[in-house]
Amino acid sequence: MMELFDIFASAGLWAAVLRIATPLIFGTLGALLCERVGVLNLGIEGIMTFGAMIGWLTVYQGGDLWLGLLAAAFFGAMFGLLHAVLTVPFGLSQHVAGLGITLFASSLSYYVFRLAVPVASSPPTIEPFRPLQIPFLSDLPFLGTALFNQTAPTYLAIAVALALSYVLFRTPLGLAMRMTGENPHGAEAQGVNPVAVRFGAIIAGSALMGVGGAFLTLSAFNSFFPTMMQGRGWVCIALVVFASWNPGRALLGALLFALFDAYQLRLQTVIGKTVPYQLFLMIPYILSIAALAVMARRARVPQALMQPYRRGER
Amino acid sequence: MTASPVLDLRNITKRFGDTLANDDVSVSLAKGEVLALLGENGAGKTTLMSILFGHYTPDAGTVHVEGRELPPGKPRAAIRAGVGMVHQHFSLATNLTVLENVMTGTESLLRLRSDTRAARARLDDVSQRFGLVVDPDARVGDLSVGEQQRVEILKALYNDARILILDEPTAVLTNIEAEKLFRILRDMARQGLSLIFISHKLHEVLAAADRIVVLRGGKAVAERRAADTSKEELAELMVGRRVERPRREAATPGETVLEARNVSLSGSKGLSHVNFALRAGETLGIIGVSGNGQTALAHLASGLVRHEEGDLILFGNPVGKASVRAFIEAGVGRIPEDRNAEGAVGDMTIWENAILERIWSPTFSRHGLIDRAAARRFAAEIIKAFDVRGGAPDKRIRLLSGGNMQKLILGRNLHEQTKLLVAAQPTRGLDEGAIASVHTRILDARKKGAGVLLISEDLDEVIQLADRIQAIVKGRLSPPVAADQADARMLGLMMAGDWDKAGHVAGRGTHEI
Numbered sequence: 017m018m019e020l021f022d023i024f025a026s027a028g029l030w031a032a033v034l035r036i037a038t039p040l041i042f043g044t045l046g047a048l049l050c051e052r053v054g055v056l057n058l059g060i061e062g063i064m065t066f067g068a069m070i071g072w073l074t075v076y077q078g079g080d081l082w083l084g085l086l087a088a089a090f091f092g093a094m095f096g097l098l099h100a101v102l103t104v105p106f107g108l109s110q111h112v113a114g115l116g117i118t119l120f121a122s123s124l125s126y127y128v129f130r131l132a133v134p135v136a137s138s139p140p141t142i143e144p145f146r147p148l149q150i151p152f153l154s155d156l157p158f159l160g161t162a163l164f165n166q167t168a169p170t171y172l173a174i175a176v177a178l179a180l181s182y183v184l185f186r187t188p189l190g191l192a193m194r195m196t197g198e199n200p201h202g203a204e205a206q207g208v209n210p211v212a213v214r215f216g217a218i219i220a221g222s223a224l225m226g227v228g229g230a231f232l233t234l235s236a237f238n239s240f241f242p243t244m245m246q247g248r249g250w251v252c253i254a255l256v257v258f259a260s261w262n263p264g265r266a267l268l269g270a271l272l273f274a275l276f277d278a279y280q281l282r283l284q285t286v287i288g289k290t291v292p293y294q295l296f297l298m299i300p301y302i303l304s305i306a307a308l309a310v311m312a313r314r315a316r317v318p319q320a321l322m323q324p325y326r327r328g329e330r
Numbered sequence: 331m332t333a334s335p336v337l338d339l340r341n342i343t344k345r346f347g348d349t350l351a352n353d354d355v356s357v358s359l360a361k362g363e364v365l366a367l368l369g370e371n372g373a374g375k376t377t378l379m380s381i382l383f384g385h386y387t388p389d390a391g392t393v394h395v396e397g398r399e400l401p402p403g404k405p406r407a408a409i410r411a412g413v414g415m416v417h418q419h420f421s422l423a424t425n426l427t428v429l430e431n432v433m434t435g436t437e438s439l440l441r442l443r444s445d446t447r448a449a450r451a452r453l454d455d456v457s458q459r460f461g462l463v464v465d466p467d468a469r470v471g472d473l474s475v476g477e478q479q480r481v482e483i484l485k486a487l488y489n490d491a492r493i494l495i496l497d498e499p500t501a502v503l504t505n506i507e508a509e510k511l512f513r514i515l516r517d518m519a520r521q522g523l524s525l526i527f528i529s530h531k532l533h534e535v536l537a538a539a540d541r542i543v544v545l546r547g548g549k550a551v552a553e554r555r556a557a558d559t560s561k562e563e564l565a566e567l568m569v570g571r572r573v574e575r576p577r578r579e580a581a582t583p584g585e586t587v588l589e590a591r592n593v594s595l596s597g598s599k600g601l602s603h604v605n606f607a608l609r610a611g612e613t614l615g616i617i618g619v620s621g622n623g624q625t626a627l628a629h630l631a632s633g634l635v636r637h638e639e640g641d642l643i644l645f646g647n648p649v650g651k652a653s654v655r656a657f658i659e660a661g662v663g664r665i666p667e668d669r670n671a672e673g674a675v676g677d678m679t680i681w682e683n684a685i686l687e688r689i690w691s692p693t694f695s696r697h698g699l700i701d702r703a704a705a706r707r708f709a710a711e712i713i714k715a716f717d718v719r720g721g722a723p724d725k726r727i728r729l730l731s732g733g734n735m736q737k738l739i740l741g742r743n744l745h746e747q748t749k750l751l752v753a754a755q756p757t758r759g760l761d762e763g764a765i766a767s768v769h770t771r772i773l774d775a776r777k778k779g780a781g782v783l784l785i786s787e788d789l790d791e792v793i794q795l796a797d798r799i800q801a802i803v804k805g806r807l808s809p810p811v812a813a814d815q816a817d818a819r820m821l822g823l824m825m826a827g828d829w830d831k832a833g834h835v836a837g838r839g840t841h842e843i
Contacts, residue, residue, distance in 0.1 A: 188439050198424065199422060206436070
């Protein structure tokens, strides 16, 4: 039985937590940004898939790893632009538009992938990001391996979470965004242009989703396959609620989910012989639902979430 | 007008489809003046103010502020010119704090950090100067409606508004809050601000304004100084014909239809040890500042909730469990307090709304299927009998004005012989014409032998309609007084909870039931 707890003492577990959490952090922050201005973006699963593909393809074609991330951000932003056009000026159902984008972006990624890479028995690979050596910190016993042996995008994810938190709660721009998500008519009455704010936030949020997807192919793994997203985008949507639309808590939520996931992976090797491994695969999701049920009861949903804004109408 | 006006609306015309919302309207405002824009619902008041504030672009006409013409359709330009608007439906974000609401849009979006310290100091300063005290860190959703309105006003003043426009500011306030608001507005005018407020309430434009412009059918039909006019004249100008509220005739009470003996209901807005008896053919008025248990009382009398202590006797039988359906079938008609939330389903048609309460009745459904023809016929009858203007059975009910929606709700309740009518705030938000017709219907029901439980904040209404009056304060009911012996002062004392004193004033006013 002690083995169940020994897992926590291994530095490898904590390193895995940060690694697993990174795409979730990017995705959750992206979704959070969209929702803070009042637009649900269910295109996330597809946008992350496309980001994973295009990031990988850029590097496979000889591009730099950072160029791959940039490409993922750019195409994420383009899908965001599409979502913004559909939901803001057209005022279409945000659910339907988002799911449509997910279906479109997922199939498009597979199509582009197949155009670029003919069918092969094993997917071609690239040289992914290497862990960043931080002088002194990376050499610390235990902590060095556990926390400071990550690739650059992981640190970037944490930095983005802190930056987004600052922007939302400390700057006039952030206040304008929050006001737009709560009451776009009120925002307009105070001279803020809710349409522009919504476009900007959806585009930026979708770019983050693209980067989150690209982390999988450029850092966590080294190849692309169409089913690799495995519902991570949907997990991010749930994490936004769990985080009560707060970037700092989104970071914690993503880390918590990653901990469940990393733990169950190791649990499989410890007691996986007696219990079917599929049971362990369910653990993070069951725990997430439990956590969500507890946290979401107190959540303060942006009041204008999913409400199209039309000038002059209330 | 002697000095040059701070605000000048010249020849404004605005058309929405076929309707002319504003027809060549000109209004001007002097510094330090309080102007009331009086008119019925749909007279074009809000449209005019929305044009002034840049929410709409006029088809013709100009807006001048302090001599300079405002570009049309630009709220930002209006704000910069010193115009502030307090909307009827507040434009606040309930999840944000007071300070955040006020600060939105006041700083450049490119600033890297909000200067909350300076903003807080400024907000403090403004709220002290005008006596509008609100905790800047409170979440707006946690504030009362009156406080939220204060935030809305502060928002405008924070932006250096010198001209303040208030759209139906008292529509959501209790009487006491409204009085407080008007004191503050008068004080602002003394400090040099110029104000326009929109209203359809005669007594408040007379009490609070210097000058009154009456709008009717999109036109400015008259202008009067408050000192030189009367309620009667204004009512006639506003409606375009003489309106008289119906008068109550002597009651001929029959048997008791609803009696409460020591009834209690827990909860912060519940009831404690309430006693009343309502007889057929009479009206019992319950007055009080809203939030003192009226909702619980109305729900109790219409079968939505069950009392926890005491006895409630409906038509001679003690009420066992709460059942709206049993109440309706026994002959209870209900006018709910909030017609949009509890009275009607906005996006459903008029015929659907008309039969919603009696959907199980064999008249309207058979074998689980709705008899649409019968339902449409019923709706058409109500529309005709109750003069629901603009109504057609297949029209969505939200397209009706408040007054006409209320007439439909009354109609579906009074169409069949109602033995008890529970009318909660029946004329809230209605204009003069609609009030008069709702009052007529309520008096009719009473004449036909219904007992009417009238729950209202409007003293005039209660004095006009009720035979006996009880006050509700913190869930407790005063003993009844006869309406003939009640006056505003006595009722005021009763509403404040001093009913012993009030009874004293009334002398023989309290009589046993």
